[in-house]
Amino acid sequence: MTAATGALLAGALALLAASRVRELRCSARNERALLDRGGHRVPGDHYPSFVALHAGFFAALPLEVLLAGTRPPAWWPLFLSIWAIAEGLRRWSMRALGDRWTARVHVVAGEGRLCRGPYRYMAHPNYLGAILELAAVALLFGAWRTALAATAVNVVLVALRVRVEDRALSQAEADAGAGRAARPR
Numbered sequence: 001m002t003a004a005t006g007a008l009l010a011g012a013l014a015l016l017a018a019s020r021v022r023e024l025r026c027s028a029r030n031e032r033a034l035l036d037r038g039g040h041r042v043p044g045d046h047y048p049s050f051v052a053l054h055a056g057f058f059a060a061l062p063l064e065v066l067l068a069g070t071r072p073p074a075w076w077p078l079f080l081s082i083w084a085i086a087e088g089l090r091r092w093s094m095r096a097l098g099d100r101w102t103a104r105v106h107v108v109a110g111e112g113r114l115c116r117g118p119y120r121y122m123a124h125p126n127y128l129g130a131i132l133e134l135a136a137v138a139l140l141f142g143a144w145r146t147a148l149a150a151t152a153v154n155v156v157l158v159a160l161r162v163r164v165e166d167r168a169l170s171q172a173e174a175d176a177g178a179g180r181a182a183r184p185r
Contacts, residue, residue: 001066008072009065009141013058016137019087020054026094027103034099039108042168046161047104053153060146061138070142082136090129092118101126105165107172124165127158 001009031041064070073079094101096117100108118125131154138147 001069002071005065005071005141009062012137012140013061016133017058023094024103026101030099030102031104031106034102034106034108037108037111039106039111042105042107042164044164045105046157046164049157050103050161053150053157056153057134057138057146057150060149061141061143064138064143064146065141068143068145070144072140073142076140079136079140082132083140086129086132086136088129089118090126090133093126093129097126105161105168107168109172109175112173113169124158124162127162131155131158 096114096119100106100111100114113119122128131151134150134154135147138144138150
């Protein structure tokens with residue numbers, strides 16, 4: 001690994017880590033707000049598995065770059081652009097959810113699904129952004145093994161979490177009663 005690649009990798013990981021720390025602080029604040037409104041944490045949200053995935057990513061990426069001698073490919077601007085788009089999608093999703101965005105699954109009875117921001121177009125834009133983000137960061141440094149492994153694990157975890165989330169949201173809407181039709185998502 002060249003000194004320049006090492007510096008870029010350290011910078012990219014520092015940006016990603018700072019983003020995750022900021023998100024965890026935001027999540028803790030939002031969790032308190034949801035609990036204050038009568039919300040509750042939903043069991044089975046796979047949070048520890050996501051923590052392990054991200055910790056593993058932070059270990060695997062520099063190891064692959066160092067041990068396999070990978071380096072940024074000629075088309076690195078594409079992966080940098082995908083990372084920026086993914087980060088933008090995640091930030092947009094978080095803004096749209098407001099204090100309902102958390103790292104763990106929480107629901108408040110009577111608060112149904114959102115239909116604003118990126119949620120007008122897709123059900124789980126934040127998860128799409130996270131999947132693209134990890135893949136793009138790894139591919140930015142030519143670490144295709146890390147990109148493949150992180151993407152595969154992330155897709156499986158997101159599929160499990162979406163089921164938990166959708167079930168919890170449907171139950172919260174049903175608990176609000178009224179038999180009103182579910183909003184489109």
